[in-house]
Amino acid sequence: MSFFSNATPSIVRLNIGGKKFSTTVDTLTQREPHSMLAAMFSGRHTIQDSDKGYVFVDRDGKHFRHILNWLRDGAVPTLTDSECSDLLREAEYYQLLDLMEGIQAVLNKRKEDEQLATELTRIDIIKCIQSDRVRFRGVNLSGIDLSKLDLSFVDFSFACLKNVFFSRTNLQCAKFRDVDAESSIFHNATLRECEFTGANLRGSLLAGANLQSANLQDACLIDCSFCGADLRSAHLQSADLTNANLEGANLEGANLKGAKLANANFNGANLQRAYLRHVDLRDTLLEGAKLGGANLVGAIR
Template identity: 85%
Template sequence: MSLLRWFVSTSGERNFARQVDTLTQREPDSMLAAMFSGRHIICQESEKGYVFVDRDGKHFRHILNWLRDGVVPTLKDTEYSELLREAEYYQLLGLIDGINDILNKRKEEQELDTELTRTDIIKCIQSDRVRFRGLNLSGLDLSKLDLSFVDFSYACLKNVFFSRANLQCAKFRDVDAEASIFHNATLRECEFTGANLRGALLAGANLQSANLQDACLIDCSFCGADLRTAHLQTADLTNANLEGANLEGANLKGAKLTNANLKGANLQRAYLRHVNLRDTRLEGAKLDGANLLGAIR
């Protein structure tokens, strides 16, 4: 049985004895595998059969664990850099890929945690980097910016100021935009599916054909908003203020309208089948052509 003995030239001696199979099977194209393949003559200590390799042995236990189990250890970034140098020296391509995958994932996570400023957002728009999925943008002032077609899906947008911003066709899928301000913003054809907009201000906003299905719209203000042909299926509009809003042709199938204010709203040709309107304020609302089949009034 051939054994490997490891010596540290700068900080003392470390000894590791392992079977040849451990050193050759997982990474057959590595330098270690080549050393013990029998194809090369290697220097051994004649009495004990040890092989000397002049490398720092600090991380060699991780090398052996990788060769044995195929598991990349959990380390600090600086330690990964050291282990990466050793993996490159021994030509352990699988370990190199594993370390790089971890470092890249950590880098992506750090980028997601980075707080952006209004200036950062503007720079991103100017450079066509207009995807902010999953980012934390809470409290930013993004008013009056052209953010059309931007993807904010899964982002945290609490208390963000979007007043008068152009957000046409932007994506807000599953965002947390509680108490955000969309006053007079352009939100035509936006997607808010599953979004949390509780307490948000959307007064005067243009939401024509916007998709608000399954959204939490509790305590929202849509006063004077344009919601023509908007999709509001199963949205929760409890206590929402839609006074004077234009909901012509909007689909409110399954929407919850408990204590909602629809005074003076335009509900012509709106889809309200089986919707409970018993606790909804409808004084002065226009219901011409609305589908009220099975609605509770």
């Protein structure tokens, strides 16, 4: 059986990981003639229908529409950095070399722009913290290395802290209200009693950090790593911990009321006396977790 539609010989129907697309042989072969897609539909190979007229490709179909649009008009899509990384991986699989170059150029340009936009250097900050009262509210500090400094009680509220290195930094009682700290590194940092209300910490590394009594209410903690972190008595109400890794973390007495815990990993974690009332735990990993004294009234398991 042919992969072409009976009605229009040039139309190709594709099933990419369960998502279905229709396009033409010209689209798949002309812009990137040396790609895997071009080779598949060049006519040199026999392609069999695998799903009622659709050719099945076992890849994630989430970004395939961007690949098709690239092949149609040659425009690199405007995406977030993480989405660009996902699309780059798909482009590499399909051997779309020009698209790979275009995506990498976009990522490089963004990195250059962030470096140019950074308002302060590490030296500037060291000079600032010698004063009595330090505020970096709303300042762009993206990409700066602030590791091993004493930044306790500093106010970073509303600042842009993407990809900042805070490893082993003393940030006790610092304020991070509504900051954008995506992909930042807080490895082994001291964050006791810090305020992260409404902060975006997506993809950040907080393994081994001391977050005792920290306030992370309404924070975006998707894909964060808290492995071995100390979160005793932490406030995590309505925080989004989807896909977060809290393996071996200490959450004794933590408040997780209304928190989103889909696919979160609490294996080996200490959740004794934690507040988990009415929390949905159906997709949460809890192997070896300590739940003694935890408030699980109404929790969905």
